[in-house]
Amino acid sequence: MQNLILASSSPRRKELLENLRLTFAISSSEVDESFDPALSPKEVVMELADRKAQVVFKENPTAYVIGSDTIVVADNQILGKPADEAEAFTMLKSLSGRQHEVYTGVSIVSPTGTTTFYEKTEVLFWELTDDSIRAYVESGEPLDKAGAYGIQQLGSMLVKKINGDYFAVVGLPVSRTIRELKKAGYQLPY
Numbered sequence: 001m002q003n004l005i006l007a008s009s010s011p012r013r014k015e016l017l018e019n020l021r022l023t024f025a026i027s028s029s030e031v032d033e034s035f036d037p038a039l040s041p042k043e044v045v046m047e048l049a050d051r052k053a054q055v056v057f058k059e060n061p062t063a064y065v066i067g068s069d070t071i072v073v074a075d076n077q078i079l080g081k082p083a084d085e086a087e088a089f090t091m092l093k094s095l096s097g098r099q100h101e102v103y104t105g106v107s108i109v110s111p112t113g114t115t116t117f118y119e120k121t122e123v124l125f126w127e128l129t130d131d132s133i134r135a136y137v138e139s140g141e142p143l144d145k146a147g148a149y150g151i152q153q154l155g156s157m158l159v160k161k162i163n164g165d166y167f168a169v170v171g172l173p174v175s176r177t178i179r180e181l182k183k184a185g186y187q188l189p190y
């Protein structure tokens, strides 16, 4: 029996993987999410995703472990999760009326080896007034999310257009993940 583990504390990633009707466990451990500023966005998300997966794989060396990381990039600046409401406001203001990129890295670590990849999705925001940004920040939704928004909830009203994988923006590019899991030897019914 192959054992699948999602190395994440993100309720969004859990929900996305559940959509695929897979049986899996959740195990997340505290991982240092600092990174070398010389790295490119894709290198950052792949390195952090791999760090998350490797920690859990070490404790479960016969399992297939999935780690993932999401960042927002605007004007060559990497936006992670805002530290507080003030930073959430600044981030959203910087995204207003413009296009940014969301990078999500995934690492699958298993007894057959490690596969790491990333998805880049372009997201265009409507022009936002300060009042609407303030109201959104006060909803509490931005605080645990990269770039200070959640496309899947109230944040959907901020988004004019996306180009790429919607699910990667939410936190896990599910269709690519399932294909890579299969290639790594994980048995799936579909």
Ligand SMILES: Cc1cn([C@H]2C[C@H](O)[C@@H](COP(=O)(O)OP(=O)(O)OP(=O)(O)O)O2)c(=O)[nH]c1=O
Binding pocket: 007, 008, 009, 010, 011, 012, 013, 028, 052, 068, 069, 070, 071, 072, 081, 102, 144, 145, 146, 147, 149, 150, 151, 152, 155, 169, 170, 171
């Ligand atoms: C852009 C965007 C991000 N997010 C979320 C996905 C991630 O949970 C979070 C980015 O932070 P991450 O550090 O990638 O993930 P996490 O700390 O929530 O969970 P873990 O490290 O344990 O896996 O932002 C959304 O939910 N919707 C969005 O539209």
